[in-house]
Amino acid sequence: SLQDRLQSAFKNLRGKGRLSEADIDATAREIRLALLDADVAVPVVRAFVGRIKERASGEEVSAALNPAQQVIKIVNEELIGILGGETRRIRFAKTPPTVIMLAGLQGAGKTTLAGKLARWLKEQGNSPLLVAADLQRPNAVNQLQVVGERAGVTVFAPEPGSTGAGDGGTEGTRSSGDPVQVARDGVAEARRSLHDVVIVDTAGRLGVDAELMQQASDIRDAVQPDEVLFVIDAMIGQDAVQVAQAFAEGVDFTGVVLSKLDGDARGGAALSIREVTGRPIMFASTGEQLTDFEVFHPDRMASRILDMGDMLTLIEQAEKVYDAEQAEKDAARLMGGQFTLADFLQQMEAMAKMGSMTKLMGMLPGMGQFKEQLANFDEREVDKLKAIIRSMTPAERDNPKIIDGSRRKRISAGSGTTVQDVNQLVTRFFEASKMMQQMAKGGGMPGMPGAMP
Numbered sequence: 001s002l003q004d005r006l007q008s009a010f011k012n013l014r015g016k017g018r019l020s021e022a023d024i025d026a027t028a029r030e031i032r033l034a035l036l037d038a039d040v041a042v043p044v045v046r047a048f049v050g051r052i053k054e055r056a057s058g059e060e061v062s063a064a065l066n067p068a069q070q071v072i073k074i075v076n077e078e079l080i081g082i083l084g085g086e087t088r089r090i091r092f093a094k095t096p097p098t099v100i101m102l103a104g105l106q107g108a109g110k111t112t113l114a115g116k117l118a119r120w121l122k123e124q125g126n127s128p129l130l131v132a133a134d135l136q137r138p139n140a141v142n143q144l145q146v147v148g149e150r151a152g153v154t155v156f157a158p159e160p161g162s163t164g165a166g167d168g169g170t171e172g173t174r175s176s177g178d179p180v181q182v183a184r185d186g187v188a189e190a191r192r193s194l195h196d197v198v199i200v201d202t203a204g205r206l207g208v209d210a211e212l213m214q215q216a217s218d219i220r221d222a223v224q225p226d227e228v229l230f231v232i233d234a235m236i237g238q239d240a241v242q243v244a245q246a247f248a249e250g251v252d253f254t255g256v257v258l259s260k261l262d263g264d265a266r267g268g269a270a271l272s273i274r275e276v277t278g279r280p281i282m283f284a285s286t287g288e289q290l291t292d293f294e295v296f297h298p299d300r301m302a303s304r305i306l307d308m309g310d311m312l313t314l315i316e317q318a319e320k321v322y323d324a325e326q327a328e329k330d331a332a333r334l335m336g337g338q339f340t341l342a343d344f345l346q347q348m349e350a351m352a353k354m355g356s357m358t359k360l361m362g363m364l365p366g367m368g369q370f371k372e373q374l375a376n377f378d379e380r381e382v383d384k385l386k387a388i389i390r391s392m393t394p395a396e397r398d399n400p401k402i403i404d405g406s407r408r409k410r411i412s413a414g415s416g417t418t419v420q421d422v423n424q425l426v427t428r429f430f431e432a433s434k435m436m437q438q439m440a441k442g443g444g445m446p447g448m449p450g451a452m453p
């Protein structure tokens with residue numbers, strides 16, 4: 001499986017102290033083969049592997065992680081990216097009802113999904129209406145009615161035996177009704193009976209054809225859906241891309257639902273669809289029951305594909321611990337009296353951030369006495385400090401004690417500030433520096449000004 005293949009690709013990196021070009025090439029090749037075997041679309045594989053190689057050999061070296069962990073981290077992040085990054089939620093209409101139209105090939109799982117989606121929406125407090133606009137197959141309307149009943153949701157369907165609005169065709173068969181009219185009537189009915197979401201089930205064909213596409217786009221034009229969800233059977237492998245492209249051109253969907261993900265051992269469709277269509281995967285259907293349905297989360301899908309939940313957690317923790325170590329080292333250095341202008345600038349930046357927070361929240365608990373000081377301290381102040389420090393020579397930065405009157409004049413002229421500004425900075429720096437030394441001796445925290453931990 002894709003999972004096993006990826007894991008064996010990473011296995012070869014274990015215990016390596018540093019990755020050579022050859023290591024990266026070999027790993028990239030294995031990842032490429034694993035993805036191709038999983039039916040991921042070729043251009044997608046090429047772009048994906050290219051990014052992995054670039055990042056793995058780039059300067060992105062983290063001291064917190066060993067090379068194998070680093071590559072896994074990169075692959076995980078790229079997988080999340082290729083799956084769409086963020087979870088995309090349904091966009092509800094400003095004025096109800098929100099109209100959701102389903103499109104896709106016959107057997108893709110549209111009608112099943114209609115029930116799942118309706119049940120899920122109902123659970124969230126919505127009042128969905130299902131609309132049976134698949135009049136292609138004799139049993140389609142009935143199937144939706146069964147699904148609706150199970151979901152406890154009302155189904156709007158053409159009257160049995162009706163021939164659809166304005167259609168003078170033969171009587172008695174549903175297939176002679178007009179699906180566009182049914183869809184339109186369904187939305188009108190939802191408005192009348194105060195359903196806030198309408199789910200329009202449509203017909204599909206075994207293959208992509210012009211008539212099907214025309215019908216779907218006619219329905220779309222008639223009901224102006226807020227979302228058009230393209231339902232695709234994840235098990236169809238390489239064909240998924242071509243079918244998705246045809247629907248993207250034919251009806252221009254807004255989101256994708258991967259169905260039968262329970263049977264998709266290879267994960268290829270999931271990885272290709274988003275990249276190829278530029279449309280987000282919004283839901284996953286994972287079985288025949290109404291509850292076999294989930295909101296699609298790219299990060300969860302990525303870790304499912306990697307099947308390395310523990311390893312990813314470990315990586316996350318390693319990075320956190322490393323950050324903590326770095327912070328401790330920084331603190332030790334400061335306590336040792338090596339307080340520099342760069343440290344000072346960092347503190348000022350932190351203060352500016354707090355300043356804008358104080359302004360935002362009106363109050364900072366326990367910091368009443370600094371409130372005013374902070375509130376008057378904003379990003380512009382920090383920009384000024386930066387300009388001044390930039391106008392200093394390296395010698396002045398290393399040892400601000402040498403900054404005498406004539407140097408101050410030069411620095412203020414160079415930074416476009418006043419001599420007073422420079423004086424203030426130097427004074428503040430020495431104050432902060434003294435405070436750090438006191439802290440180092442006494443081991444305590446003498447309060448704030450300038451000294452944010």
Ligand code: GDP
Nearest residue numbers: 106107108109110111112259260285286287288
């Ligand atoms: P439609 O033609 O697009 O409306 O597809 P249907 O909703 O009628 O589904 C076709 C078949 O696939 C039915 O037998 C469903 O029970 C089955 N099916 C739909 N979704 C899933 C799924 O997520 N997992 C599995 N295993 N079967 C599914």
Ligand code: MG
Nearest residue numbers: 110111134140
């Ligand atoms: Mg159907």
